[in-house]
């Protein structure tokens with residue numbers, strides 16, 4: 001009986017694509033699934049790759065199929081299903097075996113699971129996988145958190161199947177236990193902000209400049225050839241170019257304006273706040289999705305409050321500069337959260353390497369990430385502050401006026417730009433060495449005798465309003 005180098009449990013969209021990717025790279029992969037009927041069908045549909053896939057219906061046989069120490073990748077919903085599967089499979093494993101959760105998981109749960117499995121000399125890896133179904137099949141970006149022992153087991157397989165940027169595989173061991181899942185969570189937070197800002201630019205052009213989806217598609221397609229080149233711009237251009245086969249209308253016009261969310265954007269915001277940060281652009285994007293789902297309330301508000309929006313006269317170059325500045329600020333917020341978490345959990349995250357792992361395969365891949373990795377590699381940026389990197393500061397200096405112009409025009413015309421507006425608020429707050437929190441300190445002392453720190457003097461002070 002051929003022994004497989006890795007086992008995959010969960011042959012849904014992502015698990016089946018990863019299994020085929022591994023098989024194509026010459027690895028023997030044991031496969032199984034909760035719904036057993038699908039296992040044989042999946043292998044049958046794999047064509048010539050079927051020789052490298054080893055289907056098993058029973059969990060015991062699946063585990064027995066694997067070389068030891070074993071490596072088992074779960075591609076199932078995180079949360080209760082993952083805990084249940086850990087409970088079922090643990091008695092079948094031996095010291096030194098590794099279980100990987102490749103789903104989008106709350107990193108707190110990953111840390112808890114890793115600690116629990118370590119009690120049995122078992123290893124638990126939290127691995128962020130990005131790139132959707134196509135990425136998983138032909139080259140995802142992967143963010144690994146776990147022990148060195150697990151990384152040594154996984155490295156040859158993951159480096160072989162990963163996306164490549166100029167030959168460099170977009171995968172790495174980023175830290176222990178929850179580090180990989182945390183980095184993937186923040187990746188998704190950045191993804192939320194970037195998607196929302198693209199939607200806002202679309203809204204400005206559609207509602208403020210009466211441009212057709214096809215015209216906006218052309219602009220995004222042009223952007224995708226220059227400094228704004230990125231997967232999300234590319235797919236938005238493609239989406240806007242499509243026509244609904246049923247009605248002949250632009251496809252986007254028959255899609256309801258209410259977007260769902262599975263949790264990673266919200267987790268990013270919650271963790272940012274827990275770490276004493278604010279990721280206001282990501283929060284704006286999460287909030288915008290929530291508001292989008294309040295369709296009935298919005299329709300009522302349009303009737304009662306009026307939905308009129310003014311005409312905007314913004315050229316494509318101004319919009320492009322504005323978007324570039326805002327995109328840098330979105331990445332910057334993500335890296336600030338990573339820096340805070342790295343300190344809190346003692347992960348020693350390598351920000352340059354994270355940017356490199358995101359350069360290909362993942363949803364937020366963009367031309368900027370190579371510059372971002374250079375910025376982190378070239379200097380010791382305090383607390384991961386990307387906006388202080390000379391190259392980024394230079395681009396911001398050039399492009400912020402455009403962002404100001406776009407946000408000001410949009411707000412004056414009644415167009416909602418929550419994420420672009422948040423980008424500017426973040427930038428304007430961070431560039432003030434002396435801000436306005438002196439007033440907050442004074443207010444807190446006035447109403448609650450909380451005391452305040454005073455410039456040039458140690459200790460806690462109270463204002464003359466108490467004498």
Ligand SMILES: NC(=O)C1=CN([C@@H]2O[C@H](COP(=O)(O)OP(=O)(O)OC[C@H]3O[C@@H](n4cnc5c(N)ncnc54)[C@H](OP(=O)(O)O)[C@@H]3O)[C@@H](O)[C@H]2O)C=CC1
Pocket residue numbers: 009010011012013014015033034035036038075076077078080081085102103104105129130131132133
């Ligand atoms: N789709 C995407 O673009 C991405 C998804 N992910 C993550 O990957 C994971 C899998 O997603 P995806 O492949 O899209 O999901 P699918 O819905 O396509 O597949 C889900 C898989 O999980 C199995 N499953 C569901 N519930 C249970 C359970 N209680 N016990 C055991 N197995 C169960 C299903 O088995 P059955 O066939 O029996 O229902 C199926 O194999 C998720 O955590 C998701 O967040 C990560 C990155 C991108």
Ligand SMILES: O=C(CO)[C@H](O)[C@H](O)COP(=O)(O)O
Pocket residue numbers: 104130131132188191260261262263264265363
């Ligand atoms: O991880 C992903 C992409 O990177 C998944 O597609 C995820 O589902 C996206 O999040 P949401 O469903 O909340 O938009």
